[in-house]
Amino acid sequence: MSKQDLRKAYEKCNDIPQKSRDLIDxxxxxxxxxxxxxxxxxFGKAAKIQKQMNAKLIWLRKKYNYGSQTHIGGSSSTHDKCIVYLTEKELRQLHLDEEALRExxxxxxxxxxxxxxxxxxxxxxxxxxxxxxDIGDEYLTEGHLTEK
Incomplete structure (x- = not known):
């Protein structure tokens, strides 16, 4: 049952004491x-992560040399491949950045x-x-508690 269903059912109830109604409201x-x-x-977290990923992709494109090769498969279709050349230091930094983002x-x-x-x-x-x-209201309603 959704919250909307609960709200609708609640609105239809007329026999709820005002004190209980206030508490429910x-x-x-x-x-x-x-x-x-x-x-x-x-939403804020998702937007933040998306910005971080986009910034990282832009950084990768600017930082590293991209070469484009055309690969012709068995059919007549062509596929583009990107070749990225990384130094050992850059590769290590990339792994560190990936681990930091994962954390x-x-x-x-x-x-x-x-x-x-x-x-x-x-x-x-x-x-x-x-x-x-509700138990307290029922107890009072049934007359179990008398005023002094």
């Missing part, structure tokens, strides 16, 4: 804000997982709070 608003923040965060991606994935786990934990805490609140 707050929860739904916070979740919408979190979804927006998470999407914005992920950045792994670190960002770890941060994303931590953020998602925090959101899940907050949702679980909120659900528990709603359940406790």
């Amino acid at each position: 707050t929860f739904l608003k916070e979740e919408a804000d979190k979804d927006y923040e998470l999407n914005l965060f992920m 950045i991606l792994e670190e960002e994935a770890s941060v994303d997982k931590e953020r998602e786990e925090k959101i899940r934990q907050k949702q679980a805490d909120d659900e528990e709070s709603v359940e406790e609140h």
Whole structure:
């Protein structure tokens, strides 16, 4: 069941006490804000990684000698090949850059997982709070608690 389905079902309920309704409204608003923040965060990360990759490709094109050869296969089609000549030092640096980029991606994935786990934990805490609140309302409604 999607969040939209839950919202629609919630809007159709008329027998929810105002106190519970306020709590649910707050929860739904916070979740919408979190979804927006998470999407914005992920979009920013993807754009950053794309810029890094594009910059690296541009750097490779400028830095290294590219030669073009035409290779004619068994058929009449032609395929272009790029030959890159690297010194040992440049190749080592390229591997270091690749490893650094891989570490950045792994670190960002770890941060994303931590953020998602925090959101899940907050949702679980909120659900528990709603359940406790509902039990308390039912207890009061049934007249188990008398005012002094």
